[in-house]
Amino acid sequence: MQNKDGENIVLTGFMGTGKTTVGKLLAEQLNREFIDTDELIQEREGLTIPEIFSKHGEAAFRQMEADVAEELSQRQGLVISTGGRLMMDPVNVRTLTRDGRVFCLIATPQEILSRIEKDTDHKRPLLEVPNPGEQIVELLKDRQKGYHRFQKIITTDKQPEDVTGDLLDIFQADPKRFSIDHPAQPYEYVVGSGILPFIRQLAGVTGSIAVITDTSVKELYAQSCGDVDHVITIPVGNQQKTLATVQDIYNELIQIGFDREGTIVALGGSVVGDIAGFVAATYMRGVDFIQCPTSLLAMADTSIGGKTSIDLPIGKNLIGAFKQPSMVIADVATLQTLPPEEFTSGMAEVIKHGLIADSDLLDQVKNGHWHHEAGTLYTSLFEVQALVAQSIQVKIAIVQEDPFDSGRRFSLNLGHTFAHAIEQVSEYSIRHGEAVAMGIVAATNLSIRLGRCSSDLQETVESILKMVGLPTRIPGLSTELLLKAMENDKKRIGDIIRFVIPSSVGHALIVDDISKDATRATLLELTS
Ligand SMILES: NC(=O)c1ccc[n+]([C@@H]2O[C@H](COP(=O)([O-])OP(=O)(O)OC[C@H]3O[C@@H](n4cnc5c(N)ncnc54)[C@H](O)[C@@H]3O)[C@@H](O)[C@H]2O)c1
Numbered sequence: 022m023q024n025k026d027g028e029n030i031v032l033t034g035f036m037g038t039g040k041t042t043v044g045k046l047l048a049e050q051l052n053r054e055f056i057d058t059d060e061l062i063q064e065r066e067g068l069t070i071p072e073i074f075s076k077h078g079e080a081a082f083r084q085m086e087a088d089v090a091e092e093l094s095q096r097q098g099l100v101i102s103t104g105g106r107l108m109m110d111p112v113n114v115r116t117l118t119r120d121g122r123v124f125c126l127i128a129t130p131q132e133i134l135s136r137i138e139k140d141t142d143h144k145r146p147l148l149e150v151p152n153p154g155e156q157i158v159e160l161l162k163d164r165q166k167g168y169h170r171f172q173k174i175i176t177t178d179k180q181p182e183d184v185t186g187d188l189l190d191i192f193q194a195d196p197k198r199f200s201i202d203h204p205a206q207p208y209e210y211v212v213g214s215g216i217l218p219f220i221r222q223l224a225g226v227t228g229s230i231a232v233i234t235d236t237s238v239k240e241l242y243a244q245s246c247g248d249v250d251h252v253i254t255i256p257v258g259n260q261q262k263t264l265a266t267v268q269d270i271y272n273e274l275i276q277i278g279f280d281r282e283g284t285i286v287a288l289g290g291s292v293v294g295d296i297a298g299f300v301a302a303t304y305m306r307g308v309d310f311i312q313c314p315t316s317l318l319a320m321a322d323t324s325i326g327g328k329t330s331i332d333l334p335i336g337k338n339l340i341g342a343f344k345q346p347s348m349v350i351a352d353v354a355t356l357q358t359l360p361p362e363e364f365t366s367g368m369a370e371v372i373k374h375g376l377i378a379d380s381d382l383l384d385q386v387k388n389g390h391w392h393h394e395a396g397t398l399y400t401s402l403f404e405v406q407a408l409v410a411q412s413i414q415v416k417i418a419i420v421q422e423d424p425f426d427s428g429r430r431f432s433l434n435l436g437h438t439f440a441h442a443i444e445q446v447s448e449y450s451i452r453h454g455e456a457v458a459m460g461i462v463a464a465t466n467l468s469i470r471l472g473r474c475s476s477d478l479q480e481t482v483e484s485i486l487k488m489v490g491l492p493t494r495i496p497g498l499s500t501e502l503l504l505k506a507m508e509n510d511k512k513r514i515g516d517i518i519r520f521v522i523p524s525s526v527g528h529a530l531i532v533d534d535i536s537k538d539a540t541r542a543t544l545l546e547l548t549s
Pocket residue numbers: 235237238241257258259289290291292293295315316317318319323328329330355356357358359360363366453
């Protein structure tokens with residue numbers, strides 16, 4: 022691939038997704054020439070597209086498109102908006118990707134319809150039917166496979182200026198790489214925008230690749246993974262972390278003839294990461310494993326460290342294995358579709374990392390250009406990429422110091438002794454990250470109570486958690502049940518419950534000498 026200045030930017034997508042508007046804005050910002058293939062053809066022929074269709078036929082029009090694609094691919098530094106079907110043809114794709122990067126603008130059928138209804142300048146013969154809404158859904162289904170090949174840019178509920186900003190972020194940001202020096206196997210963590218299609222190339226895999234994902238993520242990203250051989254899908258949800266699910270996956274792997282030379286890719290949040298990692302650790306005594314986290318929690322935290330786990334009916338995370346990935350590929354562009362409450366939940370681990378070991382990371386969260394729109398926390402992909410990169414570096418540094426989880430690594434459990442009890446007592450109706458946020462406040466309160474940190478730390482911690490929309494009080498759970506759950510937690514050593522508490526911003530302590538009374542007083546103070 023040549024340098025970015027020369028690379029053409031090619032926009033594709035269904036009608037009404039804003040290819041021309043965004044393309045023009047982009048060209049203006051980058052000081053490039055803008056070309057719309059439909060307009061170019063109409064100008065050259067002196068006819069409108071419907072006229073070309075009726076005079077010369079569709080095949081002739083498609084040939085004109087192919088000729089234009091070939092001609093434009095010989096030039097450099099253009100922004101090209103393509104006709105809705107031009108990039109459905111694999112020959113045109115090959116031509117225009119020789120020296121160009123393709124982005125596909127997408128929007129919901131409702132949004133497409135409302136934009137088209139507003140735009141009375143253009144005739145849309147394909148939609149001159151009694152029910153254009155249904156027609157859009159049908160046409161999108163038809164083209165889904167083609168469009169899925171490209172980096173997607175979401176335009177629903179966004180102004181063209183914001184879409185252009187997202188696109189520029191993705192185009193200009195280079196992936197960042199960090200190496201993780203693990204005794205079992207050193208590996209790399211790569212974070213970037215739009216890197217999902219290059220799993221095979223980035224990880225240098227030559228054998229067969231089986232992607233394990235859940236139904237939601239499959240729908241959105243399975244076809245964006247580039248050159249992979251199989252996709253195995255599990256239902257969505259935490260309750261899938263069972264041996265039955267694992268067995269179904271083993272069976273499917275056997276059926277497709279997947280052998281020890283193959284590589285398993287986890288594509289999804291931490292639930293998928295846990296299950297796929299466990300499968301990779303155990304199938305045929307272990308096969309290569311790549312993590313492609315798509316939730317913020319998985320990107321900023323769980324995709325490294327090598328812990329995988331499965332539940333038993335009598336308790337969660339009781340079965341597991343350490344399985345180091347051979348690479349982690351975090352494509353932050355996938356976070357555009359993550360439900361807002363899941364994004365917020367992931368921010369708890371980012372804040373946790375800042376509080377344990379990196380006050381700059383906390384400043385980065387505080388000073389981020391956040392927009393709070395309709396309950397959604399959002400900032401540019403560029404900033405999200407920087408946050409993920411900074412957050413994962415904290416975890417990398419700590420995991421490297423303690424690869425087998427025997428000491429320092431315990432500090433990563435800040436807030437988690439409380440959080441696991443809160444999740445359990447709430448019967449898992451509270452998300453992991455939300456419980457971690459409550460747990461971080463509780464650990465800080467405990468630290469103040471014991472005189473281990475200054476009394477203004479709680480306010481500092483609460484204000485940053487609130488800023489990203491995380492809860493800071495425990496909602497009406499029984500203190501006695503929470504205490505009991507903590508006593509049963511894995512982190513208990515004999516009669517002692519081990520806690521991590523903050524001592525100041527960027528520093529944490531591991532303490533074993535905390536009385537039940539102090540813990541009870543903290544829980545009572547924070548339960549609303
Ligand atoms: N291995 C560990 O160290 C560890 C630690 C803590 C928690 N966990 C597990 O992880 C779970 C929470 O992880 P999580 O927050 O990643 O949740 P998750 O894996 O359940 O994902 C959350 C939801 O978001 C969807 N999703 C994921 N990526 C998406 C995307 N890009 N676009 C649209 N939807 C997307 C998923 O389908 C799912 O419905 C916990 O419940 C726990 O089981 C594991």
